[in-house]
Amino acid sequence: MGEVPRRADRAFVVAITSDPGQLNPAITTNGSVNTAAGLLYDGLLRLDESLTPGPALASSWETLDGGALYRFHLRRDVRWHDGQPFTAADVEFTFEQVLLKFHSRTRASLGPALVDVVALDDSTVEFRFRRPYAPLLQQLDVVEAPIVPRHVYSGSDPLRNPANTRPVGTGPYRFVSYQSSGEIRYAANRNYFRGAPSVGTAILRVVPDAATQVAALEAGEVDWLFSVSGPERERLRRQPNVRLLQSPLSAGGNNCITTLGFNLDRAQFRDLRVRKAIAHAVNRPQIVERVLFGEGRAADAPISSRIAFAYAEGLPIPAFDTSRAALLLDAAGWRRSDGGTRTARGVRGIEDGTPFVVGLTVLPGQSNYAEMLRAQLRAVGIDLRVGSLEQGVFAQTVFTERDFDTAIGAYCNGTDPEIGVRRMLVSSSIAPVPFSNMAGYRSLAVDSLFELAASALDPAERRRFYRAMQEIVVADQPYVWLAETMGTRAYNARCRGFSATSHFLATATCIP
């Protein structure tokens, strides 16, 4: 192989799919920025794999005024990567000047409820709300609310600050360089307040093609892949130098449920029997097996089973039953004579003789779901016509123009129903905003149960509100929840001790 320049001190090489560009995760929810920059920053709190909040930049906290006031006590031993001390002023600045202006998710979820964020002294910060606000502690990790340095960003336009490409954080790794070849280098933060990472150098390398990523891992050129698809997972499982790690976290968000949404403005879906029939016709276990290659779980509630405190067990989700589906469709006026596509006879708002042809709009990455659904619905006489649209066009067609019959959305629940479930179900989020209420579903009861749950501080009470909400939604069936998806990371077997969080590398050790 000739004289090959060896990697300096055996750096840990991370493959990323796309060039993140800038590296400030506080001004965007773009998945590739968050994936690349997660190691550089911290949140006030961190979430473990069961989503339980624990101390990070904040060492302790108190909930006051019945949940309308939160007080955080910050660590005093934290320094920014440039040596400046971290203080409460950084937290106040980050929320008031950056996150609430530019981080779309934090702004949309926290913004309306929050009065202000105030630094009381160097190590105490208060969040004041208009009314009791229960989900806050789930929204303060590095993904939802990374803290950026005031002394770097103050007085500048955060979107154009040069520090976005030369970031300064508090995280377990510090930024070293951004090579013109698109390679990003990090070094372990020797003064990290949770202990210096063992792996000294991390290199992020853009490898856009999934098959090339796998080949590069097999060849030992890269050490970590964030995501591996089903068939390749089986191949890598047989590789002695590769290990796999499953996680509900993905670049797009956490705890995602792939969901089929009905456009309730369309005449054929106003009838509950039709929606129930389709839910009965969909074979979710088969989707998990054939589309996800077993990497995931048939969804059985509107809230991910990973959000244990809000997930409701034993809901009456329609089971796979094609004869039940056929009966419901017959009753709704969609008749089948020759075993082919059903036609309308006496369906309200639809001319008799109209064949039951339904459009299904999907993102390119979801065409496998689409093909599976097409086959499953054909069995009950519904002709699904699949249209695949690239992300931006999908958002515009489905959410702005509402020009679709059914569509598949990967709804990431996040760490709290407030983050990713509320937006798909409450009537106020029927808006030209991506991944909002796709179905156009309106229920006063659901709206008010979300309000009640958000201000219920007692976890048991919150759980009851969410359960009641899920029962109503399942009965109304504006969506069919298909599968809870998982991500598979793959890594070189010379390393161990990874976590599935944004700080995945901070706890790892490698043999050279």
Added chain:
Amino acid sequence: MSGRFIVRRLLQVVPTIVGILLVSFLLVHLAPGDPVLALAGEHGDAEYYADMRERFGLDLPLPQQLGTYALRVAGGDLGFSYVQGRTAAAVIAERVPATLLLTGTALLLAIACAIPLGAIAGRRPHGVRDVGISGLALALYSAPVFWIAQLAIIFGAVRLGIAPVQGMHTAGSDAQGLDRLLDVARHLALPAVVLASQEIAILVRLTRSGVIDELSRDHVRTARSKGASELAVLVRHALPRGLLPSVTVIGARAGSLVAGAAIVEIVFGWPGTGRLLFTSLQSRDTPVLLGIFLFVAISVVLVNLVTDLVHAAIDPRVRLG
């Protein structure tokens, strides 16, 4: 060849570039999809998107946006890429050398292989050598480039380990000088060969038919009757004029390769403009997209100019004026 010709051709370039700029601006802006979504993430409320639109001037009427952009470009400013956090010009300039290295190597490799192969094939049409070479060219021509690229990775890199799978240099390597050069060369090998294979396929066929055509002409018969050897006839008399179509095609390919190496760059993780074009398209990074279009347009026009000059040099019938 005259300097006046070159100046005139360069002046003709200006309206071409302006036209391309206009069309690409409209294409990018009229295409569905929203740059704000790609930039800021997809979880905001309606007010947030309205704010961002105003910030980036996307709420202004299209002619006004175009006017602002045209003025900036005329002043040499391609705009600021919020996705990259830097100016679009800086982002593009960084990627150009990698692309030129890859496409230049591939093209040279293709020329070096294709012309002798095409000449050998054309010397005795339908002979054993011709059948072999033409068959190979046809196979390469029909195979999709991403498939050839995957085969190259599986066999060349993973199984045999003769070259690395991806990238332009070893991760984390700070090698300088000769070591750096060797490292880049090793990484260049597979993508350059894969990219060249497509060009070889085209050029072999063109050279072959050019040579067959020339070998039946009067001047070749004259050369033979004067007692010139078969090799001299081929190399000195048939090949130069038989190459004319190839030169035209090489010129056209060189221009389009600047952007057209995208698939090879993506599969091999090569940090060039083709890959940048792809990611910028996904992220609706308008300043970078338009900048690349402009760069490609200028390259194509310049390469065409060079092609014309080369044509004039090897074909005495062509006069520049």
